[in-house]
Amino acid sequence: xxxxxxxxxxxxxxxxxxxxxxxxxxxxxxxxxxxxxxxxxxxxxxxxxxxxxxxxxxxxxxxxxxxxxxxxxxxxxxxxxxxxxxxxxxxxxxxxxxxxxxxxxxxxxxxxxxxxxxxxxxxxxxxxxxxxxxxxxxxxxxxxxxxxxxxxxxxxxxxxxxxxxxxxxxxxxxxxxxxxxxxxxxxxxxxxxxxxxxxxxxxxxxxxxxxxxxxxxxxxxxxxxxxxxxxxxxxxxxxxxxxxxxxxxxxxxxxxxxxxxxxxxxxxxxxxxxxxxxxxxxxxxxxxxxxxxxxxxxxxxxxxxxxxxxxxxxxxxxxxxxxxxxxxxxxxxxxxxxxxxxxxxxxxxxxxxxxxxxxxxxxxxxxxxxxxxxxxxxxxxxxxxxxxxxxxxxxxxxxxxxxxxxxxxxxxxxxxxxxxxxxxxxxxxxxxxxxxxxxxxxxxxxxxxxxxxxxxxxxxxxxxxxxxxxxxxxxxxxxxxxxxxxxxxxxxxxxxxxxxxxxxxxxxxxxxxxxxx
Amino acid sequence: xxxxxxxxxxxxxxxxxxxxxxxxxxxxxxxxxxxxxxxxxxxxxxxxxxxxxxxxxxxxxxxxxxxxxxxxxxxxxxxxxxxxxxxxxxxxxxxxxxxxxxxxxxxxxxxxxxxxxxxxxxxxxxxxxxxxxxxxxxxxxxxxxxxxxxxxxxx
Numbered sequence: 001x002x003x004x005x006x007x008x009x010x011x012x013x014x015x016x017x018x019x020x021x022x023x024x025x026x027x028x029x030x031x032x033x034x035x036x037x038x039x040x041x042x043x044x045x046x047x048x049x050x051x052x053x054x055x056x057x058x059x060x061x062x063x064x065x066x067x068x069x070x071x072x073x074x075x076x077x078x079x080x081x082x083x084x085x086x087x088x089x090x091x092x093x094x095x096x097x098x099x100x101x102x103x104x105x106x107x108x109x110x111x112x113x114x115x116x117x118x119x120x121x122x123x124x125x126x127x128x129x130x131x132x133x134x135x136x137x138x139x140x141x142x143x144x145x146x147x148x149x150x151x152x153x154x155x156x157x158x159x160x161x162x163x164x165x166x167x168x169x170x171x172x173x174x175x176x177x178x179x180x181x182x183x184x185x186x187x188x189x190x191x192x193x194x195x196x197x198x199x200x201x202x203x204x205x206x207x208x209x210x211x212x213x214x215x216x217x218x219x220x221x222x223x224x225x226x227x228x229x230x231x232x233x234x235x236x237x238x239x240x241x242x243x244x245x246x247x248x249x250x251x252x253x254x255x256x257x258x259x260x261x262x263x264x265x266x267x268x269x270x271x272x273x274x275x276x277x278x279x280x281x282x283x284x285x286x287x288x289x290x291x292x293x294x295x296x297x298x299x300x301x302x303x304x305x306x307x308x309x310x311x312x313x314x315x316x317x318x319x320x321x322x323x324x325x326x327x328x329x330x331x332x333x334x335x336x337x338x339x340x341x342x343x344x345x346x347x348x349x350x351x352x353x354x355x356x357x358x359x360x361x362x363x364x365x366x367x368x369x370x371x372x373x374x375x376x377x378x379x380x381x382x383x384x385x386x387x388x389x390x391x392x393x394x395x396x397x398x399x400x401x402x403x404x405x406x407x408x409x410x411x412x413x414x415x416x417x418x419x420x421x422x423x424x425x426x427x428x429x430x431x432x433x434x435x436x437x438x439x440x441x442x443x444x445x446x447x448x449x450x451x452x453x454x455x456x457x458x459x460x461x462x463x464x465x466x467x468x469x470x471x472x473x474x475x476x477x478x479x480x481x482x483x484x485x486x487x488x489x490x491x492x493x494x495x496x497x498x499x500x501x502x503x504x505x506x507x508x509x510x511x512x513x514x515x516x517x
Numbered sequence: 518x519x520x521x522x523x524x525x526x527x528x529x530x531x532x533x534x535x536x537x538x539x540x541x542x543x544x545x546x547x548x549x550x551x552x553x554x555x556x557x558x559x560x561x562x563x564x565x566x567x568x569x570x571x572x573x574x575x576x577x578x579x580x581x582x583x584x585x586x587x588x589x590x591x592x593x594x595x596x597x598x599x600x601x602x603x604x605x606x607x608x609x610x611x612x613x614x615x616x617x618x619x620x621x622x623x624x625x626x627x628x629x630x631x632x633x634x635x636x637x638x639x640x641x642x643x644x645x646x647x648x649x650x651x652x653x654x655x656x657x658x659x660x661x662x663x664x665x666x667x668x669x670x671x672x
Contacts, residue, residue: 178623181608181609181610182609182610184609185609186608189608192640195640195641196640208557211561216562216563222562348585349611350623353622354622364623364624367608367638368624368625370638370640371608371638434636437636438636445640445641452638504622504625505623505624505637
């Protein structure tokens with residue numbers, strides 16, 4: 001009898017404590033009340049442990065990071081959520097895709113808003129990724145030990161652009177159809193070169209690439225499915241994996257870069273600008289006990305804990321703020337500006353002018369000189385050049401300082417002016433005087449391909465960088481010169497493509513001067 | 518002394534480990550190579566390239582007909598009938614006809630009335646297409662073919 005009542009009593013106790021025991025099993029610890037407990041929460045939580053438990057205040061300075069990396073990640077999060085929602089209604093078929101976007105826009109509850117957010121977050125992400133890359137470059141943060149993380153970052157940049165590209169193909173409107181056509185033909189453009197030297201018959205890499213992209217010899221159902229799979233599966237998964245590795249490496253390399261952090265010849269780390277002896281203090285314990293089983297240096301143990309602040313709350317709060325700010329931007333833009341949807345794809349007539357989204361218009365300008373050089377070679381050379389920067393510039397001074405100090409600032413300004421003048425000239429000359437074909441009508445195609453404004457601009461930028469290298473004797477200054485030139489060249493070509501190109505890709509000072517028809 | 522003819526015996530564990538490693542490597546390479554074949558279509562799903570453009574009698578000298586769906590333009594002169602593709606040889610946009618020839622709306626390539634390149638990035642002239650006659654007497658244009666510019670089919 002007693003056993004029965006006590007059993008019931010015990011059961012009743014368990015029922016009463018059900019909320020708290022559920023909560024305990026879920027969180028495994030009570031809400032942290034001290035910095036030490038907060039650090040341990042970060043350390044022990046699968047979602048938080050990508051952060052280090054403590055962070056240097058330099059990494060939190062707005063004027064240092066501008067929160068751009070976190071912003072890109074936040075926008076990717078927004079894009080994933082809205083993208084999955086759009087997948088509920090989108091139908092990847094040439095017959096139905098356009099109608100399903102119209103349904104989303106006019107019929108589905110909140111469909112228009114969600115699509116607009118998806119579109120604006122994508123545009124913002126392109127901007128934040130670009131700016132993040134510029135921030136990392138100009139603060140010298142690609143330097144050892146972060147060289148390969150810079151390369152991973154470049155991969156993420158390419159993936160971001162690829163996601164944008166595959167994304168705007170899906171509505172199957174005029175923009176989508178002609179973008180696929182042009183994109184696939186850029187993939188086929190090595191044929192230009194193999195034709196010019198007469199080896200296409202034996203080696204037709206261009207046709208192979210095009211067939212692989214389209215799954216057919218012409219743009220149609222197969223192409224749409226392929227780009228859909230890329231957009232919703234392959235590229236996001238690659239981006240998520242790359243992003244995880246990118247962030248994880250930042251943490252393993254001792255947090256964000258900051259001045260005076262490079263290791264001396266003796267292999268000992270130094271703290272701030274002057275070495276500060278590290279004393280075991282009352283600061284939170286941070287052990288790498290498990291790592292004792294391996295030999296060699298353990299990550300980030302050379303930091304003086306006393307000059308760091310706990311990640312919870314400072315870092316987490318800053319991250320949340322960035323997420324909210326960019327959510328807010330996306331919401332406001334999505335509320336006021338609808339994502340465009342052009343006419344249904346029409347394979348017999350492209351729009352005139354047929355323009356890509358703004359971030360590809362610099363590329364379109366380059367492609368309007370030569371498909372192969374502008375669409376394949378120059379972007380590839382630029383990417384390889386960017387990837388090699390940390391390996392060619394191995395100077396270890398002034399990491400974590402904008403422009404590596406006053407000298408770099410001057411170099412950047414000078415390169416900005418040179419890069420701008422060169423880019424404007426390379427657009428202005430063909431616009432005003434024509435190019436090789438106008439001057440020598442019978443010229444072989446190989447010359448047209450090789451000597452076009454895009455190649456000359458690239459060559460000018462490389463020469464300028466070599467000049468800065470000789471002048472300053474510093475690889476870092478040469479890198480600043482080259483990067484600045486490419487950035488300003490990209491900006492100017494993008495502006496030209498966006499504002500000054502009209503019907504037939506002719507030059508107009510203003511869209512109001514476009515011929516009417 | 519161990520050598521090629523008298524090798525040192527491999528310890529059993531080393532052998533098993535290496536065998537495992539190599540079989541895994543071969544399996545990974547083999548399966549990746551197998552999967553990589555999948556996206557390359559063996560049969561291309563597409564319509565036939567030949568287009569019926571009507572009976573030869575519909576093409577007295579001086580006729581110009583544009584078939585927008587097939588992106589071709591058929592003309593007739595005293596020399597015969599000829600067909601030209603309207604797909605820009607640069608990146609595949611459809612060229613528009615103007616007073617002085619053809620121009621591409623996407624990247625500014627320009628062609629003269631015969632399809633020769635006048636300017637812009639186009640790497641070659643617009644394709645002229647072979648024409649033949651079907652059994653019922655109507656003309657057939659092969660949109661996948663290619664003949665030298667100035668080739669006319671004598672009717």
